[in-house]
Amino acid sequence: MADEPVKDRPAQWPSPWPYDFPVEGKVPSAPDKVARIAGAEAPKLTLTRRNLFSSAMLGWGAFATAGGVGTLGLVRFLFPNVNFEPPQVFRTAPVEKFARDTVDESWKESNAVWIVNTEGRIIAISTVCTHLGCTPNWLSAENKFKCPCHGSGYYMNGVNFEGPTPRPLERFHVTVDPTGFLWVDKTQKCQVEQSTCDAGAFYIQAKA
């Protein structure tokens, strides 16, 4: 049927292009295209039990599966099983070592944490500036943290007071083990501006 000339041709062939190029009397030669334009039924592709697992279906299925598994593997490949960063949970020093109104910078280089004893509490403050992620410096003479990148300033307790930063430095979970050592858990953090730091897990009551 499709091979026979179609009688009811439209006066104007629709352009096969989205743009109005002149067709110059040429007609599409593929039989199903002729049939479709002439308004006839295009041959339907139906799934039957006989052709469900045809070689083409299997081929495309295998192709899609291989592509999907390959993509997943590629994504997984970017995440190593072991990284060589310092542990997220680490032991610092005996609690009584952190004297009143001091900032201990011993774990700044290795773990990106300051241990601060202020306002009667021992807290672990993140060294990541809440503006854009640089590391501020502790200026003991001026009693403040000052970020060298864009000038954000924080009080000793990590609360911001100058520069572009929108919020205080974050704090981490702290505990004291039975031997009196202070542990920091960086997987749990609190935000002063959301009042989540008053929970007991985020400070140790300093001895008077």
Next chain:
Amino acid sequence: MLKQAGDWLRGSQVWKSIFRHGPPTTARNRTMVMLSNVFLHLHPVRARASGIRLSFTWCMGGLTFFLFLVESVTGILLMFYYRPVAASAYSDIMALREDVPLGIMREIHRWGAHAMVITVWLHMFRVFMTGSYKPPREFNWGIGVVLLVLTLLLSFTGYLLPWDQLAIWAVTVGTNMARAHPVIGHEGPGANLLQVDGIQLVHSGADIRYALLGGRFVGEATLLRFYVLHCIAVPVMAMILMAVHFWRVRKDGGISGPL
């Protein structure tokens, strides 16, 4: 004498195997020059004289491509000396300036990169102002936008390689944006959508920023990843898209004419 040598050369099998048409003295042969050369065939076969006027194109696309070639050649030369590991990256950059002949090679690469970012923006500006993004060229505009982004990514990944304070903190600041990526950034909206049995799949140790940096912060793994992205991944993507970009100029009817 010279003519004899030229005739002998053009009659040789080697010459004929490379150029499979006569000298470009006829319209047909001039067309054949373009069609039978893999590099030239990416170009328009013919271009209107008014369309390639310097005051119309500013030659900004051509200059961008030229600068890409400059960056490729100088970049490959720099790779002979530069090692992307934290212990030697900075000193290798210093050695490239102080100890290697033609110490300006890295400066050429650096200034060429700055210039390429400028020319690619000016090229986009020119294409916009001359309306050359209009049908049938809208697809090529899209390709061009992707190429612009790739140029900026080349610039950004190359920024880290000197491994000095400026590089480390600039990339720290720049990649912090990836934290806020929806769903796959651990501080972005919808970061807790991906869960299995209440276990977060997206956290600071498994998100898009971690994949980019190879860690939670800019470290040695980041230097290597950015080096590979800068030298292999992004240039290859840019080259493929550039071929499509130039080829589409021809397929869409050559360089657009003045309005």
